[in-house]
Amino acid sequence: MSQLQQTVTKPTAAPRVDAATRRRIIIASMVGTTIEFYDFYVYATAAVAVFPYLFFPKNDDPTIGLLASFATFGLAFVARPLGSIVFGHFGDRIGRKATLVGSLLTMGIATFLIGLLPTYGQVGIIAPALLALMRFCQGLGLGGEWSGAALLATETADKGKRAWAAMWPQLGAPFGFLVANGFFLILVTVLNHTDGDFEGAFMTWGWRIPFLLSAIMVIVGLYVRFRLEETPVFKKAVESGKKVKTPLAEVFRTSWKPLILGTFIMVSCYTLFYLVTTWVLSYGIAKKGVGLGIPYLDFLKLQLVSIFAFIVSIPVAGRLADSRGRKRTLIAVSAVMIAFGLTFSWLLRPDTATEGTVLVFLTVGMFIMGLIFGPMSAVLPELFPTNVRYTGSGISYNVASILGAAIAPFVATALVKSYGVGAVGIYLIVVSVLSLIAILLMKETKHFDMSDI
Template identity: 35%
Template structure:
């Protein structure tokens, strides 16, 4: 006799909401895992403008060209992220979030350690930058599957009324990873130039192994997403291709979500990767001081993201993100004026305006904003695809676009970057305006 299929009610009874202990464990695991992932990923970005032009390209090459090529390799990692998002999203939607997140974290840690052990151009010639490209692409694949998985593990372990705040806990892994990356790299940047370039820059990459072990332990202990288990019990996860479902059933949501995230992600990467070497080149601050300024702003950023996410739980995703767009447009020119002031405390204030205010105001609700666009059986793939394609358009292009715009012959300098950012924010705000409000009020 055939076994009766599970109804939605049966599934809910078999897989009830997570207990408070399971919820806390999921939130901590998502936060720590995302922190480790972004520590590894952003560490490359922090080193791209300061270290790699000196070590992985010929000494005879112009350092500006070396920096541009380092940013191209950085972009390669971002281009790989949508591929990783679709790949890991497929298996995450079919077989569960937990095991996929274990794999992505392991991949990131191994690649980071490998970068720390890499021989330079002087040792192996052209193989050095080519190997760096390969490792960066593997990093991109891993982080492409990480962001959505960590965000969903947090969001799907809580009640709907708290989903924005819960998703933001995983999202804050980004600035937390940035704090760790820039803080540790900044400490070693205080070494004499010769020692820093010889071995000092390698230590932060090798320390990734310690963080990965902690993150893997926490991921091992976390329970699978209750939402996924309920979908699995109904048989929804065993039918069709998640990517095909997303493209067929959610084309509008995918496009709107992708364009909505590009602006905030541009600001994040521009500050972390382009602005540090920019202010150092101006002579106003040294390398270590600039990294510490970025670290301080990222520390405040950790608390700003959940704050704006909490506001979105109370007032809706769209109102908060649209208000964030207005804040971004109003403050971007003052922010660049602070960076160009040549005054220590004003440059530090520029980072504070950029990260915890401009970037966080629109970025805070992003996790819930994207997750609520898709059903459970397509959610991992849908969120991965929208966020990671948006990251290519925003963060991936940020260093190269910023370097090109600031050197345009029109004399605009950083004002060119500001206008480009305003364009991205305007497009993003229009996409938010065209999106449905997904906050469920009870």
């Protein structure tokens, strides 16, 4: 009998924590993920507006520079599964708290150093090489961050409210995006940056400020996390002698089916998000004929408005997942996502799209994103037993990032160039169907006890 089956057939009482401790954990998990996602999105925004011009050789075709920037952007997603293995090992061996501190430091230091890098014009090919290295380190840090934050929330949740508790670290994604893009909007406005201005203050030094100031946010995050205690679920595993020496080997030996299911359950979520953020930004600000020709400043404003739909729908998804169940909620949202894929050619077609239709596209996409993303920090940890939960949920989450996020902007840009924007919607539909199949194959997990080994 597999360990996952044991979780179903031999339930035990979950450890309880008091309300004050639970509030402290909620704040710590949300603040930490906000900082981590801020670091990640600062890079994503710069990958469209800054790096193609400052870190890659000039080329007559601007699409080539953008694709090169997206390739470097995707390096972090390649690094994330490695980060989930490294930090997952220590998270399942020494605990959630210490591992979360290490992941935050890794991400924060890499982001800060990006703000100090020389450009291609200053040191040549060394510049994109260093940028790629820092992006890889960002991926390592984020690879260990999400699982730890999700486990903090789920392993201390009150009975029947695990999806609601788990949605708090998920709010770090839209909050981090809001702060990152809001910061860029302020800089672009104050420094009078305009499209095609490669010599002004923003492109010379202003773009570095969001990266450098991440150091302050990391210090705040470390302060919050050092005040945490280890989760009672992990303490119980330690006291009962159920820790494993090699969590990676154990998770592949006992939980390979949840690994595969978790990866494909998550893949459409990643694809959707990076289509409605990173790719659509590049498409929206590209000149008419290649894209929509919307000024960069105006497009940032549209994104910042739409992100509130993401913030609103995450708590909605948490409530639905607790009341209706994880599986039923994810099936319904996947069906909506498939329908959304049919709207790309209508809302984003170059000859008919307006800022109004783009705002509708962004807002609807972000709302759906919150509905699919909100329950994931409950669903993925619930698939795995305690002694490999950090490793297993992290690997599923981050391998999905390669299949869904790392290639999404690159594939979408190539599809638009060859077949038009409607092909990007078909791409989303295909990926959503793959996730829907995985969701249909999963068991309902809302009643599983997190304290089981």
